[in-house]
Amino acid sequence: MNADNAAGAPGEEAVPHLSRARLPEFPSAPVRIVHLGLGAFHRAHQAWYTQLVDPDHEWGIAAFTGRSPQAAADLDAQDCLYTVVERSADGDSATIVGSIVEARDGGDVARLHDLLAAETTAIVTLTVTESGYRLDAEGTPDASDPAVEHDVALLSEAFAERADLRDARPTTTLGRLLLGLEARRRAGAGPIAIVPCDNIADGGPLVRRAMLALADRVHPETARWIADEVSFVSSSVDRITPRPTVADGATAATLTGFADAAPVVTEPFTDWVLSGDFPAGRPAWESAGARFVDVLEPYEQRKLRLLNGAHSLLAYAGPLRGHATVAEAVGDEQCRAWVEEYWDETERHLPEGLGLTAYRTALLERFDNARIEHRLQQIALEGVTKLRVRIVATLLAERAAGRPGTGSLRVIAAWVAAVQGDDRPGDASGAAVAEALRFQGRERTAALVRLIDPRLLDSEPDDGSALVTELGRLVDELAFPVPEHPLPVPEHPLPVPEHPLPVPEPVEGPTPDDSSRSA
Numbered sequence: 001m002n003a004d005n006a007a008g009a010p011g012e013e014a015v016p017h018l019s020r021a022r023l024p025e026f027p028s029a030p031v032r033i034v035h036l037g038l039g040a041f042h043r044a045h046q047a048w049y050t051q052l053v054d055p056d057h058e059w060g061i062a063a064f065t066g067r068s069p070q071a072a073a074d075l076d077a078q079d080c081l082y083t084v085v086e087r088s089a090d091g092d093s094a095t096i097v098g099s100i101v102e103a104r105d106g107g108d109v110a111r112l113h114d115l116l117a118a119e120t121t122a123i124v125t126l127t128v129t130e131s132g133y134r135l136d137a138e139g140t141p142d143a144s145d146p147a148v149e150h151d152v153a154l155l156s157e158a159f160a161e162r163a164d165l166r167d168a169r170p171t172t173t174l175g176r177l178l179l180g181l182e183a184r185r186r187a188g189a190g191p192i193a194i195v196p197c198d199n200i201a202d203g204g205p206l207v208r209r210a211m212l213a214l215a216d217r218v219h220p221e222t223a224r225w226i227a228d229e230v231s232f233v234s235s236s237v238d239r240i241t242p243r244p245t246v247a248d249g250a251t252a253a254t255l256t257g258f259a260d261a262a263p264v265v266t267e268p269f270t271d272w273v274l275s276g277d278f279p280a281g282r283p284a285w286e287s288a289g290a291r292f293v294d295v296l297e298p299y300e301q302r303k304l305r306l307l308n309g310a311h312s313l314l315a316y317a318g319p320l321r322g323h324a325t326v327a328e329a330v331g332d333e334q335c336r337a338w339v340e341e342y343w344d345e346t347e348r349h350l351p352e353g354l355g356l357t358a359y360r361t362a363l364l365e366r367f368d369n370a371r372i373e374h375r376l377q378q379i380a381l382e383g384v385t386k387l388r389v390r391i392v393a394t395l396l397a398e399r400a401a402g403r404p405g406t407g408s409l410r411v412i413a414a415w416v417a418a419v420q421g422d423d424r425p426g427d428a429s430g431a432a433v434a435e436a437l438r439f440q441g442r443e444r445t446a447a448l449v450r451l452i453d454p455r456l457l458d459s460e461p462d463d464g465s466a467l468v469t470e471l472g473r474l475v476d477e478l479a480f481p482v483p484e485h486p487l488p489v490p491e492h493p494l495p496v497p498e499h500p501l502p503v504p505e506p507v508e509g510p511t512p513d514d515s516s517r518s519a
């Protein structure tokens with residue numbers, strides 16, 4: 001074995017790296033799917049489903065990173081093979097996955113161009129995080145974001161001049177996707193499906209509107225082609241997949257016998273519900289349990305509001321009570337009671353027939369799995385966008401029904417407490433959060449709420465005054481909790497001296513008032 005292609009300290013038996021030459025059962029399939037956002041979740045979910053349903057190796061994935069090229073380099077070094085470790089409360093099992101056949105730096109726009117211009121490419125999936133779409137509260141590309149404006153200017157020039165698009169360097173996800181779609185239009189390569197797989201609501205129509213708005217600003221002819229030829233598919237995705245750790249490589253090697261620089265650890269549970277058309281074909285994902293439905297909304301709302309909403313609650317309230325992971329936080333009776341309170345409230349605004357009692361029980365079991373080390377710090381990132389998606393609808397509905405919405409308000413209160421703390425969670429809206437924090441007291445609270453969604457204040461009869469008061473009370477309660485056990489009362493009260501302390505005799509002399517008189 002070549003020493004360059006094996007892991008192990010001197011003296012230890014070397015563990016071979018994953019490679020297709022060693023594992024001929026994983027031949028490279030031709031690329032038919034392009035993925036944007038090569039992170040842990042894509043590897044544990046869409047790529048895993050694709051492998052399960054593609055025994056003849058017809059559906060290869062070319063995956064692009066979003067920001068750092070590292071994940072692409074790590075995967076590329078092992079022929080894009082990697083290990084999915086399924087971690088239940090009882091133990092681990094491993095699967096090697098080979099459906100990703102090309103891993104690229106997201107900046108390699110020329111390759112993205114060529115892949116989308118190919119008729120054989122049928123699907124683009126995305127997992128670039130909620131804030132990676134760079135949308136404002138109305139769901140249009142955020143015109144106050146300099147990166148969005150940079151791409152609009154750059155692509156307007158490139159599209160108008162019919163320049164070689166391979167030379168253009170847009171930096172945003174939607175800008176890059178628009179370049180790829182223009183390449184497809186010019187090549188006459190036909191229709192294609194775009195499938196956002198992030199935790200966003202109504203993802204197909206949302207990304208379609210955003211894409212059309214962007215294209216309309218850049219080149220209206222391209223916008224018309226997208227409206228006619230591109231299908232935007234909504235999907236609700238679920239599989240808890242924490243950020244990988246160094247220890248995961250060792251686990252993967254023990255389970256498979258291969259060293260792996262890009263393993264993922266995930267829970268056994270998985271779910272994928274999709275709605276929309278695939279005009280150029282798709283893998284039979286339903287054979288691995290994915291469901292294709294006409295109306296996605298109920299499944300999506302159940303998942304985003306119950307699972308992700310509770311995750312956000314734990315992510316902000318948990319650390320205030322000393323917890324670092326989901327399992328630790330949900331094991332705390334107080335946090336669990338807050339989750340139940342939030343769920344009771346959320347349930348009132350979910351459609352019937354979704355088996356919510358069983359769903360909640362199953363969620364608690366999944367959260368309780370302490371072998372999945374899902375760090376609250378990771379979930380706490382990007383609170384502005386996440387709370388907008390996960391919490392706002394329930395809170396608006398509760399307030400409209402004349403109820404306080406305490407369970408949902410508490411999630412926002414916990415976020416307010418977190419962003420006011422020393423270790424503020426990272427956020428693409430960080431500058432706006434910092435701006436809001438320049439205010440004090442009620443004004444600060446109102447400015448922070450307005451960032452999440454202005455309707456939370458504007459839809460209130462008193463312009464949100466009572467809501468801000470209630471929020472302030474909840475923030476105080478979270479940040480300065482009343483001790484659960486009041487300070488102990490000594491069993492034997494301090495003895496009262498039998499003889500009171502002697503009162504000193506008055507001292508003779510002038511008082512301050514006397515001084516003027518004595519002068």
Ligand SMILES: NC(=O)c1ccc[n+]([C@@H]2O[C@H](COP(=O)([O-])OP(=O)(O)OC[C@H]3O[C@@H](n4cnc5c(N)ncnc54)[C@H](O)[C@@H]3O)[C@@H](O)[C@H]2O)c1
Pocket residue numbers: 036037038039040041042064065066067068127128129130131132133173197198199200237238239240241242243
């Ligand atoms: N991890 C999970 O448990 C899970 C489950 C369901 C859905 N998801 C969805 O998948 C997303 C990604 O999760 P992950 O675990 O793969 O995260 P990750 O950090 O491992 O990967 C995220 C990917 O998106 C890219 N990215 C991040 N911010 C970006 C930006 N602003 N612009 C462009 N690209 C950007 C990163 O470079 C990376 O390629 C989540 O945000 C969520 O919407 C995750």
Ligand SMILES: O=P(O)(O)OC[C@@H](O)[C@@H](O)[C@H](O)[C@H](O)CO
Pocket residue numbers: 129130199237238239240241307308311312378379
């Ligand atoms: O991945 P994020 O950062 O969008 O959100 C963190 C978690 O709430 C989320 O990843 C869940 O684990 C996931 O949605 C479960 O399917």
